[in-house]
Amino acid sequence: MNEPLHRIRALHMPSTITVYQAYAPEIGLPAVQEGRFPAAWKRDRMTWIKPSFLWMMYRCGWGSKAGQETVLAVEISRDGFEWALRHACLSHYVPGLHSDRAAWQRQLKRAPVRVQWDPERDLHLRSLPYRSLQVGLSGEAVRRYADEWTVAVRDVTPLAHEIHALVCGGDPASASRLLPRERPWPVGDAQLAHLLR
DSSP: OOOOSBOOEEOBOSSEEEEEEEEOHHHHHHHHHHTSOOTTSOTTSOEEEBSOHHHHHHHHTTTTSTTOOEEEEEEEEHHHHHHHHHTEEESSOOBTTBSOHHHHHHHHHHOSEEEEEEEEEOTTOOEEEEEEEEEEEOTHHHHHIIIIIEEEEEEOHHHHHHHHHHHHTTOHHHHHHHSOOOEEOOOOHHHHGGGOO
């Protein structure tokens, strides 16, 4: 199957999209129990959300990296995610897309959301020739994410460990069957034009 270089792939329903984050248990477990981020979670820091399960596994080492032992699937509202895309700026300067570097820096400073496209990963966490979206939320966007957009928080650490064990055991077919069913996010290129490099 030919994949475009930039595409948002995610587990999504008519009104929600699932994104992934990984935290230390003292943050992740209360978030799951309460269905929202606990008071210890810092609203004044940038937080990155990832619609790609396998990119999250690459980032957190299947939930084995220090401070990332609890992998969360955070279901957020479609409206919230689309707000984030509309208010986002690319995390790097692109000649032709931005009029000049100074204009991009001004836009980046004002934007509550930044976006970068990183290589998607396969089951062995190797780079693929197409890219996945990472979304960085700050300021107003962090508060909206935590207090308005979040619909549910699930602990998918056991799933991550199970898939990883199957991969290590030489059974990628069974591992693939357990992956979240990510599909292209239904958004047109025009809506993403300001985020494509």
